[in-house]
Amino acid sequence: MSNLVVPRREVGSDALHRTERQVLDLWDQGVGYRGIAAKLGIDARTVQSIISKFDGGSDSATRFREATTRSTAQLLAAINALRAKHP
Incomplete structure (x- = not known):
């Protein structure tokens, strides 16, 4: 059995994880995939996945x-x- 502890992701009162909230906020401001990815230091495919999941496309x-x-x-x-x- 492993003693590996996986940190839990922070979930806000709106049930979104911090990164999801940040991505959607930037998207609503008109920032594109690459811009969001650069600002948050995440992959553009992650940005696209989050937007697709919550923004209806x-x-x-x-x-x-x-x-x-x-x-x-x-x-x-x-x-x-x-x-x-x-x-």
Whole structure:
């Protein structure tokens, strides 16, 4: 039998490990895989794995489409508001 003690990873009140929380925070700030990996000193594949696990996917194209859709909706709302003021 081994006397090896494996340290437990810190889990926060949100049930995320510290590294997972850091990765997701940076991802939400718009930092890419490589940037997150460099800042945290971890492998970019680890970053991608964490993002895929918690963010519903790591597809940059999907994030771009979602951002474009939001921007388009905001622009249309502004146009409609302007038309309502000046029929």
